[in-house]
Amino acid sequence: MSVSAYIPHPENEEEFGFNVPVASEAFFKAYWEPAAEELNLQWVPIFSTGIDVSEEDLPDVLDELNRLKQWAAARGGEEMEQMLGRIDLLITQLPQAYRREGAVVYIG
Numbered sequence: 351m352s353v354s355a356y357i358p359h360p361e362n363e364e365e366f367g368f369n370v371p372v373a374s375e376a377f378f379k380a381y382w383e384p385a386a387e388e389l390n391l392q393w394v395p396i397f398s399t400g401i402d403v404s405e406e407d408l409p410d411v412l413d414e415l416n417r418l419k420q421w422a423a424a425r426g427g428e429e430m431e432q433m434l435g436r437i438d439l440l441i442t443q444l445p446q447a448y449r450r451e452g453a454v455v456y457i458g
């Protein structure tokens with residue numbers, strides 16, 4: 351299994367194609383979850399079980415992703431580089447999912 355972000359009820363081709371990989375389940379448990387716990391994050395830990403993210407939630411989610419990005423950048427190493435790449439992808443792509451009013455992104 352893996353964790354990714356997608357629009358569960360796409361209404362057009364662009365939404366249908368929206369899919370952002372986050373991490374394999376094993377990588378998420380090994381790296382993302384301990385970081386989220388250390389940083390006392392609320393949204394990121396729920397990614398592994400699955401959560402709907404509305405446009406209203408986006409600022410909080412992006413804030414946590416930016417905090418996670420700083421955490422990973424401070425540690426370095428191959429695993430952290432992989433994590434940083436996925437965090438950057440989420441930070442860049444998530445806002446684009448909300449072009450339609452009422453769109454929801456599922457991360458899980």
